[in-house]
Amino acid sequence: MNGPAASIDSRGRRSFLHSLATARYARAKGLLGAWTVTGIALLLAFFPLLYLARYLWSAPPDIVDWIDTWANGTLARQAAETAWVCIVAAVVTIAASVPQAVAVSMYRFRGALLLEGAALAPMLLAPYAAAGAWSELDLGAWSHGPLAMAVQIGFSCAPWAYLALRVAISRLPPMLGEAAAASGMTRVQRIIRVWMPLLAAPLFGAAMFAVARAFGDYGTAARNGAHTFGVSFHDIWNGTQSTHVAAVVALIAAVPAAAVVWFASARATHNVTRRQGGLAGVASWKKVAPPGLMLPAVAGWAIICLALSFAVPEWQYLRWAIDGRWMGWSKAIDVSLDALSTSGAVAVGLAGMGVACALLLRPGARSGLAERSIWLVSINLFIPPMALALAWLAATADGSWLAGALGEARDGTFPLLLAQAIKLAPFAMLPVLDRVARENELLRDALRTAGLPRGAAAAHVLRMTAPAIALGAAMVFMEAVKELEIAITLQPFGYRSPALKIHDLARFHAEYAIAGWLFISQALMLPALLGVVAWLAHLDKSGRLA
Amino acid sequence: MRRVKFILAAGVVAALGNVALADPPKARSPYDGVEIKVLTDRTSDGLMQPLFEMLEQDTGIEVDPVFLDEGLVARLESRPTEADVVITKDAELIELAKRKGLLAKLDSPIIEKTIPAEFRDKDGEYFVDAYRARGIIVSQDRVKPGAVKTYEDLAKPEWKGKVCTRSGKHDYNIAIFDQMMKAWGDDKAKQVIAGIGRNLARAPEGDDREQAKAIMEGVCDVGLLNSYYYPKMFEHRSQIKWGEATRYVFPNQDTDGVFIMRSAVALTKATANRGAARMFAEYMASGQTQRMIVQRTKQYSVLPDVPPHESMVSMGAQQGIKDGRPKINFVSLEGMADKRDEAVKFVEEIKYDNGPG
Ligand SMILES: [Fe+2]
Numbered sequence: 001m002n003g004p005a006a007s008i009d010s011r012g013r014r015s016f017l018h019s020l021a022t023a024r025y026a027r028a029k030g031l032l033g034a035w036t037v038t039g040i041a042l043l044l045a046f047f048p049l050l051y052l053a054r055y056l057w058s059a060p061p062d063i064v065d066w067i068d069t070w071a072n073g074t075l076a077r078q079a080a081e082t083a084w085v086c087i088v089a090a091v092v093t094i095a096a097s098v099p100q101a102v103a104v105s106m107y108r109f110r111g112a113l114l115l116e117g118a119a120l121a122p123m124l125l126a127p128y129a130a131a132g133a134w135s136e137l138d139l140g141a142w143s144h145g146p147l148a149m150a151v152q153i154g155f156s157c158a159p160w161a162y163l164a165l166r167v168a169i170s171r172l173p174p175m176l177g178e179a180a181a182a183s184g185m186t187r188v189q190r191i192i193r194v195w196m197p198l199l200a201a202p203l204f205g206a207a208m209f210a211v212a213r214a215f216g217d218y219g220t221a222a223r224n225g226a227h228t229f230g231v232s233f234h235d236i237w238n239g240t241q242s243t244h245v246a247a248v249v250a251l252i253a254a255v256p257a258a259a260v261v262w263f264a265s266a267r268a269t270h271n272v273t274r275r276q277g278g279l280a281g282v283a284s285w286k287k288v289a290p291p292g293l294m295l296p297a298v299a300g301w302a303i304i305c306l307a308l309s310f311a312v313p314e315w316q317y318l319r320w321a322i323d324g325r326w327m328g329w330s331k332a333i334d335v336s337l338d339a340l341s342t343s344g345a346v347a348v349g350l351a352g353m354g355v356a357c358a359l360l361l362r363p364g365a366r367s368g369l370a371e372r373s374i375w376l377v378s379i380n381l382f383i384p385p386m387a388l389a390l391a392w393l394a395a396t397a398d399g400s401w402l403a404g405a406l407g408e409a410r411d412g413t414f415p416l417l418l419a420q421a422i423k424l425a426p427f428a429m430l431p432v433l434d435r436v437a438r439e440n441e442l443l444r445d446a447l448r449t450a451g452l453p454r455g456a457a458a459a460h461v462l463r464m465t466a467p468a469i470a471l472g473a474a475m476v477f478m479e480a481v482k483e484l485e486i487a488i489t490l491q492p493f494g495y496r497s498p499a500l501k502i503h504d505l506a507r508f509h510a511e512y513a514i515a516g517w518l519f520i521s522q523a524l525m526l527p528a529l530l531g532v533v534a535w536l537a538h539l540d541k542s543g544r545l546a
Numbered sequence: 547m548r549r550v551k552f553i554l555a556a557g558v559v560a561a562l563g564n565v566a567l568a569d570p571p572k573a574r575s576p577y578d579g580v581e582i583k584v585l586t587d588r589t590s591d592g593l594m595q596p597l598f599e600m601l602e603q604d605t606g607i608e609v610d611p612v613f614l615d616e617g618l619v620a621r622l623e624s625r626p627t628e629a630d631v632v633i634t635k636d637a638e639l640i641e642l643a644k645r646k647g648l649l650a651k652l653d654s655p656i657i658e659k660t661i662p663a664e665f666r667d668k669d670g671e672y673f674v675d676a677y678r679a680r681g682i683i684v685s686q687d688r689v690k691p692g693a694v695k696t697y698e699d700l701a702k703p704e705w706k707g708k709v710c711t712r713s714g715k716h717d718y719n720i721a722i723f724d725q726m727m728k729a730w731g732d733d734k735a736k737q738v739i740a741g742i743g744r745n746l747a748r749a750p751e752g753d754d755r756e757q758a759k760a761i762m763e764g765v766c767d768v769g770l771l772n773s774y775y776y777p778k779m780f781e782h783r784s785q786i787k788w789g790e791a792t793r794y795v796f797p798n799q800d801t802d803g804v805f806i807m808r809s810a811v812a813l814t815k816a817t818a819n820r821g822a823a824r825m826f827a828e829y830m831a832s833g834q835t836q837r838m839i840v841q842r843t844k845q846y847s848v849l850p851d852v853p854p855h856e857s858m859v860s861m862g863a864q865q866g867i868k869d870g871r872p873k874i875n876f877v878s879l880e881g882m883a884d885k886r887d888e889a890v891k892f893v894e895e896i897k898y899d900n901g902p903g
Contacts, residue, residue, distance in 0.1 A: 491614065
């Protein structure tokens with residue numbers, strides 16, 4: 001192309017134009033890739049809601065009457081109780097995770113692994129199972145009711161908050177603290193003015209997660225006799241036996257949820273640590289010995305939290321298991337295999353989504369509207385899971401285009417997998433989105449300039465994001481094992497799972513029989529939990545960002 | 547010892563001989579080996595699983611069940627031919643399913659002959675397989691015998707702050723509220739429902755048995771409870787004290803009778819296994835199955851010659867009820883379903899589920 005006759009000047013101009021065109025082309029390609037993955041993710045995430053919205057158009061006239069009756073009936077009280085439960089749940093989530101996460105991330109001491117295990121253990125106990133144990137303890141309003149529900153939901157979300165904080169703290173730039181100390185800030189000032197703003201995103205995210213859970217939950221609320229939105233939705237759906245009324249009620253929840261998630265996505269993509277230049281990537285925390293009384297204080301707090309969130313209900317189930325009858329290995333293995341295969345498939349499917357995000361979303365400062373919008377997949381955390389299940393049930397009805405497209409698969413596990421995957425997508429995707437947002441946007445260019453073939457560059461990016469993808473998959477797997485509401489409605493014939501057995505037996509108050517199924521579900525989750533612990537240990541050892 | 551061994555050996559020889567000489571296995575029914583799908587909102591461990599096993603032994607029909615206690619009608623609406631048979635703990639739902647055109651005719655002379663007319667759908671699309679009374683529990687210590695004898699009593703001012711029930715929008719309460727409306731007329735029924743609502747000790751929560759627990763805890767003195775739950779409480783170690791704290795009352799025995807809750811069986815529009823599905827429905831109506839239902843669930847059989855469970859007999863005897871069969875205020879399922887929306891709306895209008903204040 002460049003003949004020997006071409007002058008240096010024109011060659012330079014031409015290559016400049018060429019690189020300009022290449023850059024434009026690359027940008028357009030990046031944009032296309034990012035919007036493809038975002039578009040697919042959002043289409044799937046919003047599909048249940050959009051499907052329910054269809055009912056608004058075909059609603060029979062008496063629907064206004066129903067909504068009016070509800071609005072003038074119990075709605076106000078339910079709204080107040082829901083708000084109270086959401087706030088308490090968020091406070092418990094934060095309180096039961098921050099001290100432990102700070103201690104383990106910033107200080108070196110014996111028993112750190114134990115403290116970590118204690119902070120993560122409640123992941124093994126679904127809040128509806130904790131509710132069953134506490135209810136039978138008969139401690140009045142402390143063990144049963146809206147307060148108890150809020151605390152159980154809060155504790156069940158605390159391990160996720162702990163994880164988010166551990167990751168966030170591990171990448172705080174220590175130099176910033178040293179600089180602040182040098183400028184004469186006291187320890188308290190440094191916490192409030194330097195560290196808190198840097199940790200605002202994970203703290204806010206954790207609180208939102210607890211709020212969302214408390215808002216939409218049915219199983220835990222029903223066992224506690226709490227009158228929250230999830231129960232309200234269930235009762236109205238059951239009372240009216242009308243998909244139309246249920247759809248309208250679910251959509252009422254979606255509007256504030258979308259606003260909250262959009263606001264949260266702004267916080268999350270506005271990544272503070274990234275803006276500290278390369279600091280975070282280079283330097284890492286040197287763990288120091290904990291000051292004075294801090295260790296006994298945190299240890300004491302961790303013991304209280306562990307007792308309330310896990311040990312007491314677990315002990316209760318252990319007693320019941322000893323009292324109860326064993327259901328037999330053959331039954332137990334059948335049920336476990338069912339749960340293992342569906343939960344595993346959901347986790348694998350979402351890991352695939354994580355891979356797509358890692359490869360196609362634009363890293364770091366290159367991110368744009370697409371990278372922000374994809375955070376909206378979190379919307380389904382706020383919608384009562386029963387409403388999601390109803391949406392999928394209606395969308396895959398006989399004669400629907402989706403049922404036609406799915407063919408035979410409609411009557412198998414596929415709708416259950418799909419609905420659970422879309423509900424749990426945030427668990428898998430958020431760690432990956434966070435990882436991609438923190439990647440240096442020049443890295444991929446550098447790999448290309450260095451002459452790495454396309455495949456090798458992609459492999460490098462995947463190696464970097466693999467821990468986040470694996471963490472997401474492990475989290476999804478554990479949530480899928482515990483998932484109840486969607487499984488009830490969309491279970492195919494012949495499907496069984498420990499969560500369904502626990503729910504079924506709770507109708508008899510047959511706790512001695514529930515205990516066996518609870519332990520089976522915990523055995524299924526344990527390897528994933530151990531994987532998460534190993535991942536955290538690796539995080540500490542490498543001293544690098546996830 | 548030697549004799550035992552001899553007998554054992556003889557037994558083994560005899561058994562082997564039997565196997566060798568036996569005819570080729572005979573089909574247990576025309577549908578031996580057929581698999582049918584059953585959609586039910588009943589629980590698996592109590593009645594259904596043993597019933598399915600018995601069915602397979604007797605007829606060779608295998609059952610592939612789905613147990614879902616939420617959204618039964620929605621599931622049927624979405625996939626009308628996915629299951630062959632529907633069984634529900636709340637027959638009102640099956641009447642609603644019928645109205646949505648989701649059921650097929652049973653077309654069974656056996657069911658028409660054995661099941662009394664009042665327990666069969668007039669168009670032959672479902673039948674009631676069992677029922678229970680929705681009665682009252684009162685505190686053993688704090689409520690004098692005879693102080694509460696009717697549903698209407700629960701609405702009297704003297705019980706203010708002393709009544710416990712589960713949610714007014716739960717199927718069991720919807721069922722008695724709409725029966726009140728149908729049987730007593732809207733005015734009286736609304737007065738009584740609103741009266742119960744005014745007398746609530748706390749915002750409705752929990753299931754039926756947890757109302758007995760609340761009476762034990764002193765939260766309230768009276769509540770509503772399906773009849774079979776009363777003896778069932780004495781089967782669970784942790785619930786015996788709930789049962790002991792309460793006394794069961796079959797209400798309105800001197801007046802118009804107690805309201806009942808019904809279970810029901812129907813065939814879906816699926817046709818592939820219609821014959822086997824019908825045989826299963828007939829099996830549910832047979833004397834053998836009906837006795838099993840009574841034994842396992844403590845409900846009443848719809849067959850007049852199958853006696854009530856002994857626990858019902860002894861509960862009834864305390865009130866002077868003969869044979870354990872209380873007087874029933876019979877409201878048809880159609881009548882109930884006609885009043886359902888009105889009942890649910892009324893419960894919401896009076897903010898029943900908000901409880902006192
Ligand atoms: Fe029941």
